[in-house]
Amino acid sequence: MTGLPRFIALRLFHLIPVVLGVTFLVFTMLKLVPGDPAIAILGIRATPEAIANIREALGLDRPFLVQYVSFLGNLLRGNLGESLVAKQPVLQMVLERLPATLSLVAMSGVITAVLTVPPAVLAARNKDRPLDHAIRGTFIFGLAIPSFWLGIILMLIFSLKLHLFPVSGFGNTWSERLHHLVLPSFTVALALSAILIRNLRAGVLEVLRADYVRTARAKGLSERAVMLRHVMRNALLSTVTIFGVNLAFLIGGTVVVETVFSLPGLGAMLVTAVYQRDYPVVQGITLVFAILIILVNLLVDLTYVALDPRVTFD
Amino acid sequence: MHSSVRKYALLYLLAAALLAGAGAPAVGQSPQSGGELRLARDADSATMDPIATTQNLDLWIFINIYDTLVRQGDDARSIVPGMAERWTVSPDGKVYTFYLRPNLKFSDGTAVRAGDVVFALNRARTAKEAAWAWTLSSVAKVEAPNNTTVRVTLKQKWAPFLADIALFDTAVYPEAYFKKVGAKGLAAKPLGSGPFYLAEWKRGDYILLKKNPYYWDAKNVRLDAVRFLVVPDDNTRILKLLNGEVDAIGFVPFSRINELKNHPDVNMVLDPSTRTDYLMFNHKKRPFADRKVRQAISYAIDREEIVRSILFGNGEPASSFLPKGAVAWDPTLKPYPYEPGTAIKLIQESSAPKGFTTSLLISAGDVTWSQVATFIKEELKAIGVTVNIQQIDPTQLIDTQSKGGYEMSLQYWTNDIIDPDELVSFAIDYTQGGNSFFTYYNNPRANQLAAQGRVESDPAKREQIYRQIQRLWYEDQHMLALYYSPFRNATRKWVHDFHQNPFGYWSLTRAWLSKR
């Protein structure tokens, strides 16, 4: 195997130690935290005897390593174990909630691109003129707005006052879901694009002055061709990295948005599972998040390659 | 009268009548059948297995799917027939015989056998994962002498027994079904003989219950279906109600009640609950073993102000540690008054005359408790007590408390069983495994009184015993009772007869919808 397939295979292979590392750390950390599902189930009626009984019923009285190894064993069989509280297969529970989170992330990514690229290019090409200042000013504000606060304000305005968008939830058909995702995705995208736009604008400016751009223009290439073929490719490089890192952070951080907009996603489920010390569910979601993040990184790397032909694989 | 004036008068009356009719509430409208009630709450259920959970989130839902031999009356003081139409007690008080209604069926049409009841009861009291087994600890054996009779034999005479067996953990499901799907199957796909059955469950999103046509009292169930939606954010939930996306919401924050009361489209439904909020002390930590310290703190807290500014008037200061209006609640007790002078005097006489520093644990994310804790912190400055508030996640809070690792904490209680023994045994009797509600308060007199109450069968004498217990609590203040608060639901005007009984069960069999 050479070239692209080998690159991808190698990256996916590196997935394994990372995933192992993360799940082990998460498992260890949760075990160190006081409380367990027996307490979560019993609530304040948690007498020592009742706790012991339930722990036994749930298999929590086995040694620590045995529990982790059995988790790994299940994993190899494609089984994520069973929720200690709901008694349902974790894989199924995760798959049920995955679409909401994935759609949120995907739609946020798309809106981010829309909110970032055109304004960044406009700002760069109109450097120091009012349009540039207006755009930069808007995004300076955008960066500093807390998303949970913005979410509530948007809801108040668009849902209650203007009746344009539904207040929350996920909807049943795909078109309904799209409709429901607009506000939460916009909240997330605004924050993300505020981070990216400065970087992209700087990147575009840097490249616009470069020699090879002048050469291309001198050769008579149209402005659009110059932009697309030379400028954007180079300008996007570092922006794409930051985008990748933040998107990864996003995947784990959708909690607040999912709460405010009542989206039945994985972030909200993770919070509940941690509170209930439902180890298998926490492990399962962590695993899914870790895989998603690595896939995103891989995509970023591939985009790099597509953008800059000088870059080669290992 | 001049004829044109009369004409005008008539027209005016007619117009007024029409207007009144259009805007008036549906008083005197007769209940209609049909429709789906959409009810939004702040979190989802985890399980539908009646023995495996203590969370209100779970039981307030499956209480509509299953039925029990007997049920708790909506007044929270009586026991009424459920699957059993009548029962008898042996003269020695140890054998209860329940006679099932004829032709009882589960929601899939299969007949209910007495053997199913026996199976469910035995599982509730012996299974490892049974969270309520202790309520049935008085039971020696359960039998089905024939297909329509269930006989329970107790180990000894036990006053709270009927209340214990009315609890939801004794819910009945088919033995054959359980043997086929197991506890995991029951947790996700329950099968009961209650007024509704589970039609759909999209976790994190909604639960859909539909009317069970085989329910013995189906003709009195008005709704066709109930949809429980999950909307964690308070503001969002209220927005959905005002938008008409849902018909009813639960857990209305105190700060929005008065606004919703005045809203033209909304009914604010406040029902008495058994909820009491407490300030707990850990008697294993030095200053709190001293009664004067506890009393000083009790006098230093202005409960009226808490009700006024945190509950916005929707509640009242608590006078007893038992819920207001519960069986054996002592109406002669008054809440501790706010007397900062007395508090200062008491702290100076106590073992910590210069005050001390301590921590107050509360659950993260509880809006009301955060305010109560802030308020208490400021009030206790007056007696030289410095309080550091710590929010931790709910599971860790309980874990810390049950291990005695805290100093002060806020907690609450809601009754599940009508009988006062449930709370008394847990909160004041050190020998019953609850460590006196995690306070480690060990008063032999209290333990003794509680034990007497458990076996006394004469209701009048029992009442006296529990009054003595409450007065003892009033003196000792081993934990403080802060306030009582109601259940807080809000509905649109087209929803009628929608209430929560004192145990928190929504009145889904009686509620009905008029045109939206």
Added chain:
Amino acid sequence: MAQAEAVVRPIVAVPANRWARLRRAPTLLIGIALLAIIVVAAAAAPLLTPYSPSALDMRHTFEGPSRAHPLGTDNFGRDLFARLLYGARIDLMIGVFATLVTLIVGSGVGLLAGYYGGRLDRVIMRIVDIVVAFPFFVLVIGLVAMLGTGLRNMFVAIWLVGWISYARVVRGEVLFVRTREYVEAARVIGMPDRTILVRHVLPNVITPAIVFSMTDVVLNILLGSSLSFLGLGAQPPAPEWGLMIAEGRTFLATAWWMSALPGLAIVITGVAFSLIGDGLADVLRPGG
């Protein structure tokens, strides 16, 4: 990833005079001025308001702006202006203190990883991958359980995770710079690594890290406030702005200013740091 991070640098004309560049960046000056106002206000809080941020006044709850209370009061009758001022101390500390440590640690790690390469680099990048994939929420809960509640665990959580961006950025820059002639020359004449790193490499790679740190301050303030929002950061009755927004949420429909004002405070502070970041980018990275 190693190859993919090498970015080709075009050659651009630059004004040599630092002051000339400064004058071209009014944003930097405005940002610094705004930040100075906030810092002074926070420091001089006791002089600017007679109220304590936590003193209750139950007879004056939910009041609008007035002579006595310039920004009104909250549900406990506490003066909002006082709370915002004292809260500025907390949030500024969160922003600066959290960011400073991650900047230094992250840049140091990136420097070493990029310069020495090889196994050290691979190990470090593996650690980075794991940290990135670790669910932040679980980390915070774990820290709360082990270290107790309050601001401290918020700092530790941010430190444990926030150094990554700096490590990556600096490492990328180092990969480029270490092939430059002046570094090669220094190595040839036998200069010790430590001196090379500090004198030749560091000044040339630290710029993007510093620029990013201004954005990072804003992000950390936001992160801190969302943790407080979830109950895992500052504890009541601390006037931390995120906690104030959380506490005001339940009064949004009636006393919206309780959440709006601290949100605005976050925005203004964030704008100040952003302007500085923008200005620095203009000044330090010629051409944009």
